[in-house]
Amino acid sequence: MSDFFGYSFYESDLLHVTVGNILTLIFIIFLTRLVLRFYKVFVHKQIRALDVFDKEREALFIKSGKNIILLIGVVGAVVSLGLMPLLEAIFDYQLITTEKVTITVGNVFILIIILIITRILARLIRIILKKNFSRKTWVDEGKEYTVFKLTKYGLYGFAVLVGLTSIGIDMKLILAGAGALLVGIGFGLQYLFYDLISGLIILFEGPIKVGDVIEVDGLVARVKQIDIRTSKVLTRNGKYIIIPNSKLIGEKVVNWSHGTELTRFNVEVGVKYGSDTALVKDVLYHCALRHPDVSKNREIIVRFDNFGDSALIFTVFFWAKKTWVVETLQSEIRFDIDREFRKHNIHIPFPQRDLHIIAPSNQDPFKT
16 A cells, blocks of 8 residues: 555656655645535525624635745645655756856745735725724714825835835845935926925825815815825816826915815895895895805805996805815705896896997988
8 A cells, every 4th residue: 555655656856745645735725625614504504693703804804814825835735745845956056147046946035025024004994994084973974085195105115114124125225226216206206206205204194185176376276195206186077187296285275174164155136127136135145145055153145345337246255065066055045036137026137238429410310
């Protein structure tokens, strides 16, 4: 029996495959599939029965468990086939060799593993922060996003340093390279450097946060994403625009969401000469007051602005939260004003001009 299991299919200095290796491999594959099936049926149900995780965290937990089981199965398969000497030879293969640094395939593999683990940790941290911040009323979407971004950048920065150290790169070389990079930035990559610094200022100081409504160069948009170099905003037309962070810091930006939630808007209208101005004032006031998006806690003002060429000009001022679609709000108030004007027989005039024809006294102006 021992001769049967020890029968060799292939033999070399680095690899020796026998019948026993093949049977062990088959058993490991069968066992891995069995464990995956058990994990899917039993553990999946237990997680849902506990009702501890939300859907995103549950999916991440289940996927991570499956990947760990598969990784253990792959390691077992490698050991069963006697591939360790071959793998050691592959991992020891030198890709880059200098006087101070030697990078092997194994170093690159370790770096990849570190980055994968970092990515999983970043996703897990995001889920945990989202779960915890959702219970706190003082944490808005912008603060949550800022905390996650800073944590993510710090985690990836730490992972890169650990990864570079693990492959044998001296930290002194990294610092020297960073110094040379900064010199290059100072000469040729100034705008990129400004964008990066501006991104850090936005994330740390928080003058603009995700979810804010801002106005840049007359364009009103909602901030959807803030990255280290650029920010992504969504216009009211449904278009995404990428804006360099230096533009948000170095130029004039109106943040409609900063400070108080209320903003003052107005609607202007002209009425016919001879109209009852007191009635016009009352109609405009109540049209603004009864709109559901207009604040009832702030004063509504109706102002008689001017005697126009063809009309008496009135403006009604009001406060509202709905700054993102203020044009729609103003339109709805105008519809209401027009309806009330018709009901109270108040007319909105159109421009009129008197034409005087002057002709010589000895000539009939109507003769040709």
